[in-house]
Amino acid sequence: MNYGARNKIKATVKSVKKGDVMSLVKFEVTLPFEMASVLTTESCEELNLQPGDIVTLIIKAIHVLPVKE
Amino acid sequence: MNYGARNKIKATVKSVKKGDVMSLVKFEVTLPFEMASVLTTESCEELNLQPGDIVTLIIKAIHVLPVKE
Amino acid sequence: MNYGARNKIKATVKSVKKGDVMSLVKFEVTLPFEMASVLTTESCEELNLQPGDIVTLIIKAIHVLPVKE
Amino acid sequence: MNYGARNKIKATVKSVKKGDVMSLVKFEVTLPFEMASVLTTESCEELNLQPGDIVTLIIKAIHVLPVKE
Amino acid sequence: MNYGARNKIKATVKSVKKGDVMSLVKFEVTLPFEMASVLTTESCEELNLQPGDIVTLIIKAIHVLPVKE
Amino acid sequence: MNYGARNKIKATVKSVKKGDVMSLVKFEVTLPFEMASVLTTESCEELNLQPGDIVTLIIKAIHVLPVKE
Numbered sequence: 001m002n003y004g005a006r007n008k009i010k011a012t013v014k015s016v017k018k019g020d021v022m023s024l025v026k027f028e029v030t031l032p033f034e035m036a037s038v039l040t041t042e043s044c045e046e047l048n049l050q051p052g053d054i055v056t057l058i059i060k061a062i063h064v065l066p067v068k069e
Numbered sequence: 070m071n072y073g074a075r076n077k078i079k080a081t082v083k084s085v086k087k088g089d090v091m092s093l094v095k096f097e098v099t100l101p102f103e104m105a106s107v108l109t110t111e112s113c114e115e116l117n118l119q120p121g122d123i124v125t126l127i128i129k130a131i132h133v134l135p136v137k138e
Numbered sequence: 139m140n141y142g143a144r145n146k147i148k149a150t151v152k153s154v155k156k157g158d159v160m161s162l163v164k165f166e167v168t169l170p171f172e173m174a175s176v177l178t179t180e181s182c183e184e185l186n187l188q189p190g191d192i193v194t195l196i197i198k199a200i201h202v203l204p205v206k207e
Numbered sequence: 208m209n210y211g212a213r214n215k216i217k218a219t220v221k222s223v224k225k226g227d228v229m230s231l232v233k234f235e236v237t238l239p240f241e242m243a244s245v246l247t248t249e250s251c252e253e254l255n256l257q258p259g260d261i262v263t264l265i266i267k268a269i270h271v272l273p274v275k276e
Numbered sequence: 277m278n279y280g281a282r283n284k285i286k287a288t289v290k291s292v293k294k295g296d297v298m299s300l301v302k303f304e305v306t307l308p309f310e311m312a313s314v315l316t317t318e319s320c321e322e323l324n325l326q327p328g329d330i331v332t333l334i335i336k337a338i339h340v341l342p343v344k345e
Numbered sequence: 346m347n348y349g350a351r352n353k354i355k356a357t358v359k360s361v362k363k364g365d366v367m368s369l370v371k372f373e374v375t376l377p378f379e380m381a382s383v384l385t386t387e388s389c390e391e392l393n394l395q396p397g398d399i400v401t402l403i404i405k406a407i408h409v410l411p412v413k414e
Binding site: 145146149150151158159160162163164165166167170171173174175177178179182183185187189192193194195196199200202205207 | 252
């Protein structure tokens with residue numbers, strides 16, 4: 001199975017909170033891995049990102065898609 | 070600084086590829102951490118997610134927002 | 139009315155489930171149509187997409203915007 | 208393979224346009240299928256969606272994830 | 277025309293930068309208006325948002341859909 | 346603090362509606378500001394956007410990330 005997405009992270013389910021329409025699931029990630037971000041070149045230059053820089057990657061939970069084999 | 074997002078991951082920039090309008094940045098994540106996903110309760114029940122289940126989390130690079138202090 | 143989006147699909151409402159903050163609406167699509175995806179060139183090459191290939195297009199419900207005239 | 212997403216559409220690749228960082232892929236969808244949208248209950252009531260209503264579903268190409276087996 | 281989205285902002289095009297696959301368009305917004313955000317209740321409580329609080333709203337350009345009549 | 350996003354809007358919280366899993370927050374924006382959109386060059390040409398054109402910018406509330414210092 002091949003996904004057209006840069007980020008594929010192995011994780012373990014920790015908890016599931018079901019709501020009326022939406023649910024919130026939490027996962028534990030233990031392995032080191034690589035992540036990728038696409039942003040405008042303008043933002044990239046404004047941040048002046050250089051190899052070695054420490055950043056925080058922010059991802060809204062709604063954009064995380066769990067897949068189970 | 071407090072973000073209205075569940076996922077905040079410390080990462081190190083590894084490479085930067087600048088395009089005409091969009092750029093692709095890669096990061097290394099070494100620390101274990103927690104992730105969260107919001108999905109419809111319907112999808113959640115279809116996947117039948119239970120604590121301990123192994124899943125793959127798919128995230129398009131476009132949804133990853135780098136923040137630099 | 140002109141939308142700055144590649145995918146515009148005529149559909150019929152089948153059901154509406156209202157929650158406290160979010161609602162889930164289902165639609166029926168009967169006409170053949172075209173869809174478009176934007177992904178990183180890296181992902182595109184990894185998938186090695188060629189005309190004629192069969193794929194599954196995954197779209198989280200949160201990214202579908204209904205418009206009514 | 209089970210996806211935590213409501214919309215999974217079988218499609219055939221029609222064309223691939225590779226750019227420096229991002230690529231645009233077009234697909235043909237021939238089978239009737241169901242789609243789902245999640246929106247705020249407020250928006251849902253403002254649209255006053257009822258079974259049988261005709262709507263247009265707008266989806267930015269960036270939110271479409273192709274998966275290939 | 278009725279959109280299933282909370283945020284609809286009147287704006288004027290200022291500049292257009294066309295790339296090979298993606299383009300970046302800038303707009304000027306002069307009128308006061310209201311915006312809405314949906315986040316997990318958990319994030320909402322962590323931020324402890326109260327009427328009168330000053331915040332910054334971050335939106336990736338990829339999530340802004342221009343519509344022209 | 347530097348964000349890898351084009352749109353950063355100062356706003357004041359007006360109301361908070363907490364649901365079981367998701368919450369809806371409304372904000373007031375009073376200052377004039379600039380916004381940016383990234384779309385496919387194809388969509389951009391189809392819209393034929395020119396400086397001075399009046400458009401409506403549609404943003405689903407789920408894509409708005411509040412940050413509080």
